[in-house]
Amino acid sequence: MEKAHFYHALKVVKEVCIGCTHCMNVCPTSAIRVKNGLAVINKNACVDCGECLNACPVNAIIVEQDDFSQIFSFKQRVALLPTVLLGQFPNDISEKQIYSVIQELGFTHVYEVDETVDILTEATNTYMNKHHQERPFISSFCPAIVRLIQVKFPALVEHIIHLKPVIDISALFYRKKLKDEGFTDDEIGIFYVTPCAAKIAAVKSPVGEDKSFIDGVINMDFIYNKVLLSIKQNKTSGSKYELNKHMSRRSIGWTLTNGEASQYAGRCLAIDEIHNVIEVLEKLENEEITDVDFLELRACDHSCAGGVLTTENRFLAIERLRKRADWYHRNKPIILEEKEVEKYRTYLLGNISIKNIEPRSILSLDTDMMEAMKKMEKINRILKVLPGIDCGACGAPRCQALAEDVVQGKAKMTQCVFLQKMLTKEGLITPQESFDISENTWGVKRFEKKSLNDH
Amino acid sequence: MGMKFTFVIEGGNFSKAGTASSEVKKILKQLNVDPKIIKRTVVSLYEAEVNVVAHAFEGNMNVEIFPDKIVVRIEDKGPGIPDIDMAMQIGFSTATPEVREMGFGAGMGLPNIKKNSDRMNISSTINVGTQLEIVNYLK
Secondary structure: OOOOOOOOOEEEOOOOOOOOOHHHHHOOOOOEEEEOOEEEEOOOOOOOOOHHHHHOOOOOEEEOOOOHHHHHHOOEEEEEEOHHHHOOOOOOOOHHHHHHHHHHOOOOEEEEHHHHHHHHHHHHHHHHHHOHHHOOEEOOOOHHHHHHHHHHOHHHHHHEOOEOOHHHHHHHHHHHHHHHOOOOHHHEEEEEEEOOHHHHHHHHOOOOOOOOOOOEEEEHHHHHHHHHHHHHHOOOOOOOOOOOOOOOHHHHHOOOOOOOHHHOOOOEEEEEOHHHHHHHHHHHHOOOOOOOOEEEEEOOOOHHHHOOOOOOOHHHHHHHHHHHHHHHHHHOOOOHHHOHHHHHHHHHHHOOEOOOOOOOOOOOOOOOHHHHHHHHHHHHHHHHHOOOOOOOOOOOOOHHHHHHHHHOOOOOHHHOHHHHHHHHHOOOOOHHHHHHHHHHHHOOOOOOOOOOOOO | OOEEEEEEEEOOOHHHOOHHHHHHHHHHHHOOOOHHHHHHHHHHHHHHHHHHHHHOOEEEEEEEEOOOEEEEEEEEEOOOOOOHHHHOOOOOOOOOHHHHHOOOOOOOHHHHHHHOOOEEEEEEEOOOEEEEEEEEEOO
């Protein structure tokens, strides 16, 4: 069962938020309103894409993370690293250094998430053959996109490939491996280092799974700072790449754009950045795009290299990861039999399916169609008196959004500053009433003159 | 009771083809219509819209939504369809090579509309225009 309330990692820090309109205007699902001088996120509509965090001029939107010390409540502490983490560091820092610093933080095992990619590509090929009538297939890779489809494109939910993303397959693999070594389930803690907010939400309120396979999430910028600090303080050098590891090109490239789409036969498209994805999903819904077999859709620009918790410039990170993939390809060709995951292939393939992904449209005005029709008529009437300039001064991103909020009882028409002017002029409200309404939206004392000493 | 919407379709402007059907899609989503019915409806309307863009000079899409059904009338001013039975066959197309080059005109239009609607009526007068009525039940 999916929970009625959705966990979101993106939080507005009230003390820092200045109640501007930047986040509200960029939100692709119109989930944000300004009330009492603060940004408020609607939990049902938010897909954890992180656009608001990127747009915030004062860093008032943060990605909430688990307390790091929780890892010590487990005997076996596994850190799962996203491959993009390895692309964050300057060239003179070796992989060995990165791994050992993370181990020193308290982990007993450090692995890269994308090592189990081969299992997923095999399962995906089988799935696409078996369910060929559900073409085009949409990857379940990006949790922000899965949520976007649930809330905005409910008709497309069935096209999502109902298989676990690599992060869950890896969690399953390492847990099983440790259990086979004799540890009990509650002795094993698996922690994912995340480059984005959506992956946290996916762990806390999983879609299509009863519970997550991950015990906790650590923000990637936290690990980045720890590694850099430790290396600056006691500089050791070694060879750049690990000699006792096998990382395939496919694994290293997986979370970058075209990482998945390049692996399958047929017509496969890779689309990154959430607005680009929305444009394609609209066309897909109208069947303006046909004859596509597989769609790799990611919310961030340049996929995970552009995640909100990455620190390095995405182009530089991608270049490093490509170099890394080339090095492994040249110097450490993959010998499948040597990979431990091969022993678990059958087990993982047997546990790779996920349950139904439920549509949960945020667009419908009412569950009852007659009611919805009445509300739509009201909205259209309200829109005729609103100015249509989408200024945002009412605390909603667009006139259309204000009209919908009014009909749903979440806002008042008088929040519109244009209407206030008219009503004041015609003597229907007093200037004081008009002022009070604006203070409700923008916060008490918001309109007072700033002192010259303030910044 | 019902709700009425009218959209203008511009002949020959493929860059705008699909705007009217997308608008109808938005409305149906807001009315909490079953996603599967929305999809069928929108696919049929998109095909009809492209037909007007590809063949006619101008046209209108009149949408009426009732609690139990959506009735769409698409009327255009254009060359008309000389043989409707022929046009209903899969693969039959009178589209010009230019239109085909843009990815349209595969001769799937009318059959696809029929497939994706519950009722379809079409009438046409040569050198005057075509009227198409599409009905989809919402329940």
